[in-house]
Amino acid sequence: MHVWNGLDEVPEDFGPSVVTIGNFDGVHRGHAAVLRRIVDLAHGSDARAVAVTFDPHPLQVHQPGSAPELITGLADRTELLAGTGLDAVLVLEYTLDLARQTPEQFVVECLARGLRARTVVVGHDVRFGRDNSGTMETMVALGREHGFDVVPVDDVGQAPGADGPGADRWSSTLVRELLAAGRVDEAAAVLGRDHRVRGTVVHGDARGRELGFPTANLGDVVGMVPADGVYAGRLVRPGRLARGEADAVLPAAVSIGTNPTFDGDERRVEAYVLDRTDLDLYDEEVVLELVQRLRPTVRFDGIDPLVAQMHADVALARAVLGRAGNA
CATH class of the missing domain: 2.40.30.30 (Riboflavin kinase-like)
Structure with missing residues (x-):
């Protein structure tokens, strides 16, 4: 798996690709299930599977006093992402300049030009671009304009003992709560390791x-x-x-x-x-x-x-x- 620390490291002839975007902290079972779907989708259409992630975590830049403690460092995160079968991970340094990009600037520079995306897979609640102004509807509209499809994806799975279909879904937040309580065996059930x-x-x-x-x-x-x-x-x-x-x-x-x-x-x-x-x-x-x-x-x-x-x-x-x- 290739790890690129910035768009300037992506080969000019790279693509086409199926791309997803996220922090992927902990690379828990929900992340892994979605990423494996992306790998299957990409390899079934003669494309490359790519995850775009950020370092540091955006909240460490915008709200350093209240940012969550990260479950994994970047080295472990990329190693765990490699285990899902991805072809590449693009690590973008998260800065205020990156945060000021309009949704269209981010889509054009990163997804369309940088990764030559054919398909972009994101959650229904995706937010991107300046002031988180980009939404799923924005991504779909920009995809039509710049030549890629958008596939929405739901959260996958829920934690053991969850009460109800939406309760305690597999999430980085849940893992942090379990670790803070010392319940590492229960955290392992969510992480898958x-x-x-x-x-x-x-x-x-x-x-x-x-x-x-x-x-x-x-x-x-x-x-x-x-x-x-x-x-x-x-x-x-x-x-x-x-x-x-x-x-x-x-x-x-x-x-x-x-x-x-x-x-x-x-x-x-x-x-x-x-x-x-x-x-x-x-x-x-x-x-x-x-x-x-x-x-x-x-x-x-x-x-x-x-x-x-x-x-x-x-x-x-x-x-x-x-x-x-x-x-």
Whole structure:
């Protein structure tokens, strides 16, 4: 799959294409179902399937104080989009200049000229162009003028336990709510996979090593960090995974929180790879996949009860991952 960071990277001879537009945060099951339809539509008509997305999220530009926390960073988003079978993703830098484009300017420059769209697939509630003035009706009218069809698409699916046909549809908002509550297993049901965060392993306080549980501390974490607590999960080493090397995916117990037993005030994400004390992960980029929350973060009255609980956490993480076929 091609990833283009701007219209200037799109080949001049690219097209024709079937295009959809969206933020696709999390690339949840609803996104994936729609994108697979686009791939089928494109490949059934000798065209290319393309998703147009934005970085940063538009609300981070227009309302930075109230913008949603992103479920996935751009690297994970494009990787997940590739998994749907798309031929290309066009990442547009979202700026105030882009936001000031009229609906027609956006359609002409991006869809008609840039991607040579034959078909544009969008939701009924699509909004685009200056002040979100472009609507579905606008897109249809511009399609007639500039040579592409417009196919409306409905939201796909709903969350487990939803009450009624429109309740709790698969959405990025729902995923954020579940992660904020630590319900990563329920979030996985909407995402279609375990939630992941990414970061580079940095030096910490080395307390875990002193207690017999050396941890990989993540710095510059990308992806929404769920509620504080201890989780069963996996530590993935993308470089090794791409090369097919050993120790690329490792079962882990993940701690998220401030280490209240030691009066910590900095929120951290750290992972103990089960039964391994020989790994040197410093300065390596890793991905943590979170399978299930085991317990909330609590303060212990001393080292001995903390260590006893850590042994219990590891045993429980091993059992949970074993049931999931990961330990």
